[in-house]
Amino acid sequence: MYVAVKGGAAAIRAAHELLADVRRGDRDVPQVDLAQIDQQLGGAVDRVMAEASLYDRELAAVAIRQARGDLFEAVFLLRAYRTTLPRLGDSEPLNTGAMQVDRRISATFKDLPGGQVLGATFDYTHRLLDFELDAPDLSATTPVCTAPPPPRVGDLLGADGLIEPNPDDGSTPADITRDPPTYPASRAARLQALSRGDEGFLLALGYSTQRGYGWSHPFAGEIRRGFVDVEFVPEELGFAITIGKVEVTEVDMVNHFSGTEDTPPCFTRGYGLAFGHGERKAMSMALVDRALRAAELGEDVAGPAQDQEFVLSHCDNVEASGFVQHLKLPHYVDFQAELDVLRRLRAERIEEEALKEAAE
């Protein structure tokens, strides 16, 4: 009897047919269409776009349906598509100050210019399962915020010099999809890695900084969410034109800083940005961004969240998921080599013990 894995190709084909069958489920239940996913599972679409770093709601919906709602798998599908797209150039930096906000809150001031705008949020909802949700009463329309863009809290603090300025030396930022990682990584490279990093991983790391693994004393200076214009300068035109809008959540965390010999005490920043309604992600990112600045601000690097190599080389869930799951691949050859070593060691031990017994 020879039991090698013959017919691998046929088995793979059959497995994929089974997957297609399971994905579709009961044929009597209508298939979800892409608009339904986009409109009614917007949180999933936002997360997939953020971690795939590709802003396209329809493609994200395609990926989510194809992945049967497995969002990691959907991120992977969209990333593998994104990587084949040509890079035409860099957009102008997003001007989030000009954002038409549908949510804007600050935890540092009770009231401030532009006010507190709650917008659509899970905050303050009671997490009680709503059995009536299949027939919601939406007859009353809620007004949306149409006020002019509010000033940034960071700018209000900055006017008094209470917070460090956002440094911009005008240099072209790194592109982590085109440059291999090097350490120490620039803040631009770190922020890119974090903004496509796994939400769960960043959440746990951010959380760890609040529990003593890395010194941190954060305030949510401002959280704002809404659509911003994306501007691009085509070479042949020489001036910026708006090529579309993206919905983003931006978080400016205000952190304590004691100052150094060169700088008087002032607040420091941690920055978070995520596509769509990505508040949990953007807040976590802002905590981790600030933690990763420990070295440049002369703080001890003690917690995992402050350790660049640890955070940046493990935050990407496409990489992590692939490598963890590669353990499913056959390893007979290595295992045979381990068996060989183990058997030799055991044989030697048994021989030694036999000799010892004979001597006694």
Next chain:
Amino acid sequence: MSSGYNFAYLDEPTKRMLRRSLLKAVAIPGYQVPFASREMPLPFGWGTGGIQVTAAILGRDDRLKVIDQGADDTTNAVSIRDFFAKTAGVATTLSTRDATVIQTRHRIPETPLQHGQIMVFQVPIPEPLRWLEPRETETRRMHAFADYGAMHLKLYEDVARYGRITTAYDYPVLVAGRYLMRPSPIPRFDNPKLDASPALMLFGAGREKRIYAVPPYTSVKSLDFEDHPFTIESWDRPCARCGAADSYLDEIITDDRGGRRFVCSDTDHCNQRLDAKEKAA
């Protein structure tokens, strides 16, 4: 699949970037060249480094062989072979002798390689010092100074504790007398095949974003001690299928009463020997 994507999946600027990295890797044998690894439609850890290297070097006239654990018919080998058959339309082969490019995971074929052939290894962790030092900033410094004492110490500790070196696979080698290199998780049995091989050996680690190479006819020495020389695996019986006594064997459990069979891990080698036997009979 074949429409809408470039030849061998990757766009040409990406392939050029890969080839530049490969040229640097060949110029500095054993040195890990960082490269801007792309997401591939296969998961990281499943051969994306090897796939990117293969995509970068594949031409229309190439004949590609893909093996995993020495076998052409293991599921991941089938999947990668299909990927290139679809995206590049190149000829594929199961024969080591006929292949111009061989992508592999965990083995080097038993059939001796020839000048002009290229082996592409899938590498999970490229850094030989990783388990001794987790930081890239540190390991790069150690390589720069050829500071490999920690690895010798690790091997020595094995000898002190167990009476022998217990690294079973992915056994560290010194390339061209300079750089310490992981040969990828091949068994020790395959390490000697790397030494002065007439074939070009390319190593791709996609998730870790590193490429390295051993050019043809380059010295590759497995680390050892004078009184504890490097040894390879051996079996006290030949292949149960083709009778080969000099090939790496997989152990197959045949029943729940301790029954075992040992057969060649290299399916092409085993089948060629069987065919030859049948012809002779």
